[in-house]
Amino acid sequence: MEWGVVVATSTTRGCCPARGMRLLDRHRLHGSILALANPILRAPLEATMRALRFDRRTITYMKFDLRRAWTRWRKHGRTVTPAATRLQLGAGGRQVPGWLNCDITGSEHDVDLASPPLPFPDGHFTDIVCQHAIEHLEYDPQVLNLFQDCFRMLRPGGRVWFSCPDLGKICAAYVADRGATIDRGLMRHWPHGATPGFPVQHRITFYFHQGGEHRNLMDFEMLEWALRHAGFEGVRQGEEAEFLAEYPGFPPRKDDFESVYATGTKPGAP
């Protein structure tokens, strides 16, 4: 993303303390504050929580909630009209050229997916994609609210694609072989996510919480219900290959063994 383009096309309002600075400078300033605050605050805070024998998940929740609060504070009340008309949510390290790649911090435009509305205008995007991020949100109300906000931000005829770990595949894998198939898939594609040395069932339960990162798992029925509830039409289940055929710029996740993909369209002519 060209920040200059965003500056040229964005409108800002609200009470950012660094208001008046060019967006790029403000971005750098916030980065510097974070870089300074991190070692000063984070390490002692974590050490204190560990000394108090806080659960590891509590610490994960608190750290992530602080990141979310930081992003909401920085972006408070600011509406941006990006040059890109395709939006990737929860992008992580997967920056796809030609898309506005968003995440909680350190992205092209930081947003908190759990607290819509996102700061983009109605009907701006032609496509919205979000792979493996919604399992980090509560289904009710966060996923439901996010889907409604995606509907708002899409143009008529616009498409959404969501993917996440598939509750159905994970439960079926447990029944079939206590999770051995899933564990083998992970060892191939995401070795640091597998849990060698433990009983494979541990891998199954880990999906449900991921040390405090996951809030819940969903299957296609849950995604379908939420997408229809938000107003989407033509909601159906897909596969990664179909998603990649539509958006070849995305790096493959090779994750059909564990994931569910769902797509839908906003009614109306493009």
Ligand SMILES: C[S@@+](CC[C@H](N)C(=O)[O-])C[C@H]1O[C@@H](n2cnc3c(N)ncnc32)[C@H](O)[C@@H]1O
């Ligand atoms: C498992 S990673 C997936 C990254 C990438 N989409 C992929 O397919 O590899 C989940 C991403 O969702 C982001 N995320 C989780 N909760 C979020 C929130 N409330 N707001 C914004 N991003 C969030 C995380 O920061 C992380 O980058």
